Amino acid sequence: MKMQKKRYVLKFPAQSGDMPLSYHLVKDFDIRINILRAEVWPGKTGSLVLELEGTTTNLKNGIAYLEENQVSCEPLNKKITWDNARCISCGNCTAVCFAGALQMNPEKWELQFDPEKCIVCELCVPACPLNLFKIDFRDN
């Protein structure tokens, strides 16, 4: 079976902190997890950025399991917006982007953004002098 790697933003309801969800993802669904970012506190809502690797079926079942437990699971790239129309391609954001999601095109020297590579470190948000990045990581 072909393995897939995808990044998701998980949002937990206040009462889910005591459930070993990631254990079940690994054990029951054979999914390899890589925690890129976590903000989970017992008794409060929490967010987690996870890279999930597994077969298409296992990923689908694992995500269904999370959702059954009231954990929302959205692809990471839907949580990031960048106002491309106003971007001047100055490059300030690329200086801090270690994941390589933000890079200058070496021919045109225009900014290229690959949300798939983003690890939501959020360093680009303050680095942009035009304030063009919006990342919806935390619960609103």
Add this chain to the structure above:
Amino acid sequence: MSIQKTYEEINEKIRRGEAVVLTAEEVSQMALTATPEEIAEKVDVVTTATFGAMCSSGAIVNFGHANPPIRMEKIRLNGVPAYEGLAAVDTYIGATACDPENPKYGGAHVIQDLVDGKDIELEAWGKGTDCYPRKHIKTIINKETVNEMILFNPRNAYQNYPVAVNSTSQMKYTYMGNLLPNMRNATYSTSGELSPLLNDPEMKTIGIGTRIFLGGTQGFVVWPGTQFNTLKPKNEFGVPVSNSATLAVMGNLKEMSSEFLQAAYYEKYGVSLFVGIGIPIPVLNADIAKNVSIRNEQIETTVCDYGVEGSPALGRVTYAELRSGEIEVQGKKIRTAPVSSLAKARKIAKILKQSILAGEFEISKPVQMFPTNTSLKSLKEVKGGEQS
């Protein structure tokens, strides 16, 4: 016989639609196979450009007189303090000015809002005099209501600029962007082989009165810029290897466009203004042809440690290395990133080229050349503020 052209001959060609105009990047490519003499013969004008944050920017605005009139002795534009010592209803709003209560909106944003035709709140106070009895006014102004708005930038288009790194263990927030600890990134600002004063390093064609592209319209070089320094070390290609000469520029802000004038806020540093400047260089002879042929691998700049007081120099790199994405400084490989827009600079060089080809932009002979022997003084702290 060596080629020698005059400004008038080149302008005649522009008027006849026969001038050959190349961007500085195009002529650098041509120089790979052509000699300076051949370039001087074939090419008439080379266009250069830059689009970077230039803090030393601002605008002069005349509001017109209200009835009854007021001598404005304290002025706020959308809450941003503007200079009040320019007679009754004139002001100068500096790009970096800001209200400490709202530090992310500053003079640069007021300037951009004016250019965009937006309404700006003007509030002013005066003590009340016989000819200006009014003590307070609060009103709305915009591009259409003011008499004049003039961009005047005392120090722009720096001839070269250092690369910034940070050797400390803390993030540094600078006008060269956010510098990661332990030299994990390096930022650079100049547009390299496209940069105006790197293509005319001795300023043989650029001086007071040079007509330029400024913020989307035609403007002028009006003076050598502040901190103008001609004594910085040069490399074997005649290019200063750190920040040297600068230009004071001026133009009609009413005609400009926010496509080439962009307000910016740098985290924990403050407000600045991206300014688009394009300068045409007439190829009068083979010497000038050689200068405009400079390539990124021949332009060097100094790497400075912005984490340490005095920003000490750590080494030298070329623009070809900077553009490759990685430089080596003291044996350490460091990722590089630009902080000025090469894409916009290229657009400006192209627009300027097309304007010249269309006969809409003639080159101008400077009315006075720049000084050739100036250096910089630093500010000495005299004890108690008194002369000893």
